[in-house]
Amino acid sequence: MKNILSKSQFRQLQVIELLYSNQATSIIKLSKKINTSEKTLRQDIQELNILLAPSRIDISSISGLSLQLDTKMSIESIYSLFLFKSTEFLIIEHVFFHNYQSLDSLAEELFISTSTLRRMIATINQNLETINCQIDSQVLDLVGNENQICNFMIHYFEEKYRNSSAIFPKIQLKTLNKIFLTVFNSLEVTPNYPDLEKLRLWSMVILTRIKTGHRFTFTKEQHDRLPKEVLNNSLLKQLFRATFSIQLTPDVFFQVFYFFFNNKYCQTLEQLDDLAKKDRSIAELIESLYQFLESISNKLEIELENKDELVLDLYNMDALYYGNSYILYNRYQAYIESITHDYSNFYHFIKKEVNQNPFIKKKKWSQDAINNFFYMLITHWPGLAHGIEKSIPVFSGALFFDTDTEHVKMLQDRLSYFFQDRLKFTILESLTLSELKKSATQYDMLLTNLFDIELKKTRVVVLPLALQTSDLKKIDEVYLDLLQESDTF
Template structure:
């Protein structure tokens, strides 16, 4: 969906994504990489800082850096890009407002009518690839209803942290109640992320239905839905009163057929049932097993603990038609972080996914599969942990062993590293040098303490302060990242 952004917004997003990858970079380097003039990039920095709120693009003699406060993350950057985008502002406006003229919309969005017309023309050209278009007289979104739903579901998922704020009083609560009732009748409980996803889908679909737009070709998908909720007359009346539409079987099928369809599996037994009558599902199951085997062979790990993962992959791959993201691809961000810290293992997994699922044309699906493998496969997690670089930490104080032991216990509350206490083994300077040969981070209470064989020396107070703990963790991270960069290919 980033293609829907204006050229300026696309350029600024590229700039920000480069800053996400680089801790600090000069404007000349950014210009060389991106092809945009330094003057344009300098103007972009001023403009980006005007809408990035607490996030800042910091400039200085050493270059440009992205400063993200502790209560925020990369995800917020993408949300703010969406929020300030005129193109997406228009799409959101058309979702919530009917029978508006171009004059009304231009005034609401604080743009000229000529700008509005150009924007609609450009958007229609881009949206046509998804069989979506902005109709006029009055202005409205029309076209492939399934793709329209995916567009708004992805958009709302990234724009709004609290979905309740975009609905009228009472509508959120009763729709959540409906989702919970349908999930219960389907035999499963909703966790918070699932509830949010289903709520956004049902909200978008219900709003579109109220505007007269219906999905096509879904009728048979919900034939196994449980309509027990329709027996609750009090709830049905309340739903009709709040949403001004009758809760019927047809409405339930259109709202929930994607999430409660019969192909959704909850067990290996469910997979076996599908395989009996479907060549596609037999092939899918075979390829999932193949993926487990080739990854396990390459990394020398077990496949005995892949049962739950098998079920998750089966659902994710067969339902790849469900909405994914607007700008912020969680799986991509995860994959890039994992690849940066575990390049050798990540490369192997990525290659095996591409080999087994060669028909997958979009890299987003590969990101989703890799995410599941890495986070849901215990043996693989164990392998990753074993292959992670080890940082050795030691402590040497000019007091006594008991003091060193107490300080070590305090530090362990902040760091997972084992700490070697050196006080009791060192009597001469040569002993210290020998003891430090395998130590990456040395903690001491001696100011300006000089050692030649230790990369990081952190001086702490007699009773460590919060700044001391912070300095220790930063030193640990520097060593860890350096070892990742220097690590041999697996």
């Protein structure tokens, strides 16, 4: 949804993303990369430094541009700042929360002209069409696929505010907490902060939609699954009505917990087994997930102790997937990119396994859904990450410099620290270049400060006396090439 941003904000976000991923670069290179003038780029940097403070973009005549993040900020908090700054996203938020009588009243609230508001809504709607919803400029409401609207707003609030108490009244959140804990106790489930926070956000988004007359429909079977402990609790019902000015009827309770009362979500393995007996397609998916996990476990020789629980988690991930899980910052994609830096072959191995499993492949998951699947697989399978690390080969690096032996030893220690468990470095004691070339062939790479050394199979990396970050990156790139060629998985 980055295209909802204004052109200038979209360009400024590009600047942040490029500097965050590429460390330092020059004004000239960056302006060419984002297709803008150096003058405009300098103006963008000035505006960004105001937005990012106390973080900033430094400009140096030696190292060029670099993003300096304050210790209390992360890349995720920067994306949050862009959502706070964006008038376009603020329009969506205002329409979601408030009942405006006219475009003029909304424009006045936002301190923009009505004609500007019309243009912005048109741009917003072009992007929202991809998730089958839009802003109706006549009634000033979000209309369309209710699942997609709620999913969008949930992830918008999550990404912008990070905390439900920053958006919604604390007294309402406390009431929801009492209901959630009652439900958790009845199900004998131990609550945790991430799950409770998601429930708070989801429920408040849906309650807001209920107040504006939007509803989900539910079946008698879903109605029968509603927890009687809550519906028959007169004190909770009175508290709910006093807090939200809405009666806690079975219909309202279903709306609030809609994402968990769809026909496919299962709280327990027993529920999953019962559902599989009634629905052949679900039974096939479960069988495919077991085959998928067993195939990985056997091929990588990694034990899987919580197979049933992992199948339930992966199944529910699919059942509860209503659309993209991000607005601007795709954190699961970022997580995968960080993981695949060292384990790129493993990621491709998993994708291959998915494609070889006909039923999972038939699901035709989006890239975002695949990212969610991969994230859950690697975080919910105890020992998988460690097992992968054990499967990654350690490559050998030879060191040969025409400086003194103490410098080379210091270099060995420093490189061993940076590339521990990935590269093992050995100092060569060759006395001639001929001996060096012969000895170096036994290693995957040769690190040296000598020029014009050609070796057929061993990679040669020429380094200066004083290593810079760019030199470590150069070694890392060779390592990744070796890993790619190794066909580990």
